[in-house]
Amino acid sequence: MKKTFSNRWVVRRPFAVLVVAAWLAAFSVGAQTSRDTVPLLLDFPLLDLPYQTYASRTYGNFLASYGSPSPRQSLQVTTNFYSAAHFGLKKAFKGVEPLVLKELLTYGSAFLFDALTITLPLGDAWLHEEYHRAVLTRREIKSANEINSFPPLGQGAYRVYRITDADLEHLHDNHPNDWRRLQVAGKEGELYLLQTLQRNNFFYHQNLPNLPLYWLTTISTGAYVRACYKASIDSTTAELEKKEGNDMLARDFTGPDYTAWVYSLFRPELRYAARGAHPSGVGINRYIRFTDLTSEELEFLKKQGRLQWLNFLSPTLFGFSKIRLKGSPQGDHYGNFAVRSIITPFGNDISVEVWYQNPKYNFFASLHNYLNKDKQFVGIEAGMVDQPILNGRIGLSPRLMLWQQPENLAFTTDKGKLGGLLGLKARANLGRFTPYLEVEGKTAGWVMGNVFLEENIGLSAGVSVFFR
Numbered sequence: 001m002k003k004t005f006s007n008r009w010v011v012r013r014p015f016a017v018l019v020v021a022a023w024l025a026a027f028s029v030g031a032q033t034s035r036d037t038v039p040l041l042l043d044f045p046l047l048d049l050p051y052q053t054y055a056s057r058t059y060g061n062f063l064a065s066y067g068s069p070s071p072r073q074s075l076q077v078t079t080n081f082y083s084a085a086h087f088g089l090k091k092a093f094k095g096v097e098p099l100v101l102k103e104l105l106t107y108g109s110a111f112l113f114d115a116l117t118i119t120l121p122l123g124d125a126w127l128h129e130e131y132h133r134a135v136l137t138r139r140e141i142k143s144a145n146e147i148n149s150f151p152p153l154g155q156g157a158y159r160v161y162r163i164t165d166a167d168l169e170h171l172h173d174n175h176p177n178d179w180r181r182l183q184v185a186g187k188e189g190e191l192y193l194l195q196t197l198q199r200n201n202f203f204y205h206q207n208l209p210n211l212p213l214y215w216l217t218t219i220s221t222g223a224y225v226r227a228c229y230k231a232s233i234d235s236t237t238a239e240l241e242k243k244e245g246n247d248m249l250a251r252d253f254t255g256p257d258y259t260a261w262v263y264s265l266f267r268p269e270l271r272y273a274a275r276g277a278h279p280s281g282v283g284i285n286r287y288i289r290f291t292d293l294t295s296e297e298l299e300f301l302k303k304q305g306r307l308q309w310l311n312f313l314s315p316t317l318f319g320f321s322k323i324r325l326k327g328s329p330q331g332d333h334y335g336n337f338a339v340r341s342i343i344t345p346f347g348n349d350i351s352v353e354v355w356y357q358n359p360k361y362n363f364f365a366s367l368h369n370y371l372n373k374d375k376q377f378v379g380i381e382a383g384m385v386d387q388p389i390l391n392g393r394i395g396l397s398p399r400l401m402l403w404q405q406p407e408n409l410a411f412t413t414d415k416g417k418l419g420g421l422l423g424l425k426a427r428a429n430l431g432r433f434t435p436y437l438e439v440e441g442k443t444a445g446w447v448m449g450n451v452f453l454e455e456n457i458g459l460s461a462g463v464s465v466f467f468r
Contacts (some may be wrong), residue, residue, distance in 0.1 A: 001235060001252045002128040002186055003224050030412075032100060038204035038466055040087040045462040051138065051451060058140045059243040070240065071449050072460060074130035075189065079196050081122040085113055086208040087467075121148055124190055124217055124281045131158045131189030134252065137183040138451045139175060141167045157236055165284045168253060172272040176264070177409045177453050181346040181446070183254055183261035185220050188245045191311070191342055192220070192449045195353070198390055201321040202336055202355050202383045203362045214317050222308035225343070228258035229301040230290065230432045233378035237287045243414070248279040255287030261343065262301045265373075265411045295410035300373070306342040307348060308386060314338035322357075331359035344446050346409045346455065347372040372406045375414045381404030395434075397425040405445045408451065419443035421450075427464065435463045 048070040069077065084359040089109050096102035119125045129145040136143045151158065172179045194217055197210045225234050233256050244250040254260040264270075275285045280465030293301070315323060315336055334357045342349045353366040361384065368379035380402055383400045386395035393405075404416035423440035439455040442450065450456070 001160065001240075001257060002125045002256060003156060003256065025036060031393050038206060038468055039090075040208075040467040041200055041204055041206070042080045042084065042465040042467075043462065044080075044464070045070075045073050045076050045460050047459070047461040048072050049459045050456070051134070051145070051458070055137050056141055058137050058142055068133050068143070068242060069130060071131055071134050071189065071192075071451050073177050074127055074134070075192055075196060076462075077124050078122055078124065078127040078193055080211065081206060082114070082193075082197065082213055083200070083206075085117075086210055086213075088209075089113065090209055103153055105198045107211060110209040111216075113211045114216055116153070118152065118216065119147060119155070119158065120221075121150070123147075123194065125191045127193060128186035129158060130161050131185040133180060135178055136160070136163070136167075136171070136253070139171055139178060141171060154199070157252075158239065159240075159337060160333055162249045162251055163251075163253050165286075168286065169272040169284065172264075175270060180261060180264050181342065181453060183257050183264065184343040186257060186344075187224070188342055190217050190221050191340055193337070195340070195448075198316045198321070198336075198338060199280065199364070199385070200353065201316070202334070203357060205322070207321060210321075211317070211319055215323075218311050218317065221312060222305070224303070225258050225308050226305040228256045229298050229305060233259065234289045234291065237289055240287065241279055243297050244249070246278075246282040248278075248283045251278075251283075251286055253286070258301060258304070258343070259290060259293060262297045262304075263293060265300075265347075266294070268411065271348075277462050304348060305428050306345055307350065309349060310339045310341040328359070333358045342448060344370070344409075345364075346370070346406045346411050346446070348403075349446075351449075368403060370403065370405050371413050372413065375406065375416075377404045377416045379405070383423075388429075388460070393429055395429055397427070397438075397442075399423040400427075401442075401447065402443060402456040409446060417444070419445040420444075421447055432466055432468075434462070434466065436464060 001117055012149045017188065052065045055068050056062045059065060085189050090106055092103045093102050096105060117123045126145065126147045130145055133143045133145060141163060143160050146159040146161060171182070194214055197213070200206055201208055201210060237255050240252060273284060278285045317337060322335070323336050325335050335355060337352065337354045342352065348371045350369045350371070351366045353364065356363045364383055364385065366381040368381065370377040370379060382398070383397065383399035385397050385441060386397055387397070399421070401421040402417050403444050405419060407415040407417040421440065421442040421443070423438065425436055427434050427436040427439040438460045439458070442452070443455050446453060446454065458463040
């Protein structure tokens with residue numbers, strides 16, 4: 001379930017839109033650090049295996065598998081949605097003078113667009129729910145995304161539903177790591193969206209007005225975590241139960257995400273049926289309330305809420321998509337960074353990501369600090385973006401990760417297990433339309449955006465469209 005706050009805030013306080021837009025414009029005046037080289041990039045991952053094999057079995061055929069897109073596919077659809085809209089808004093106000101007015105109109109309109117579409121299909125909340133659904137589809141469980149039915153603006157809570165208790169019980173009792181990942185996958189998708197937009201703005205010199213979306217998403221994801229350790233969250237649960245009644249298929253898969261997540265973290269041996277009967281008397285009681293949590297569970301959840309403030313630690317949230325480090329006869333050198341705090345099946349991943357660009361190379365690297373209940377584990381990540389070979393006819397994007405994560409992704413263990421990921425994306429530069437092929441292999445372990453917690457080899461293919 002995704003609980004949103006931004007739409008109600010915008011509708012009830014329209015004057016605040018102008019205030020925030022002016023504030024964003026003030027920050028953005030000095031943010032245009034370089035000439036656009038790829039004003040718009042749209043990426044269409046048409047094939048994603050083996051995920052689409054599971055989706056095909058779940059929904060009946062390969063064509064139907066697109067109705068439950070993989071994390072990679074839904075991420076790129078939403079990235080395209082915002083990138084195209086922000087590109088259009090930027091072009092619409094291109095000739096406006098003076099600069100401050102242009103920035104005010106560009107960022108103000110982007111803020112309104114992002115706030116009013118965040119709960120529409122393809123928007124941020126849609127992506128949140130599709131990341132939940134991908135975990136279910138991986139285990140061949142059917143589901144539906146309520147946002148695809150165009151619910152009323154400002155509804156507040158949105159469901160992943162049309163799931164039987166038997167399916168949820170099987171997932172909970174037989175695949176506990178996937179179950180815990182299921183609860184928090186939505187936020188994972190939203191933060192991956194921010195990373196993708198930030199990287200695209202940096203490496204492709206896009207200078208798109210993504211800033212309002214950065215703030216709306218960072219505020220909303222953090223606020224949702226913090227809302228789940230307040231007694232008032234139980235009113236949301238009561239509203240859902242009243243709305244759904246005795247219709248099992250109308251129920252969300254979990255209710256408030258993070259109360260369910262922390263409840264499962266601390267009770268790994270508890271069977272799903274032990275939750276008792278649903279208040280209507282039909283089915284199992286799916287939703288975990290604030291009052292169901294122990295003081296220890298609440299304190300751990302509060303810690304996660306505090307850690308969400310780390311997601312504001314990036315110059316990109318203050319209007320600086322690229323920071324010029326130095327100049328050279330060959331061209332300028334740029335850098336930037338972002339800190340991310342992501343909730344995982346075993347606890348949390350706090351990472352520091354840095355980007356570097358010079359006239360020849362695009363680099364990124366991350367240091368990961370994986371935390372479970374009492375122990376910290378370390379991981380590193382590095383890669384390149386579209387490194388040209390064969391006189392620029394091919395662009396290569398290699399990626400390497402090495403980590404030590406909790407053994408069996410357990411919450412309480414103090415034992416670590418080594419693992420890693422190796423990936424390579426090759427893009428054929430044929431002009432505006434550039435087909436690509438990507439191969440990625442990993443050991444057992446959690447990786448943002450990869451639905452498989454066990455070892456896996458994946459193959460994806462698609463086409464990118466560059467508007468230069």
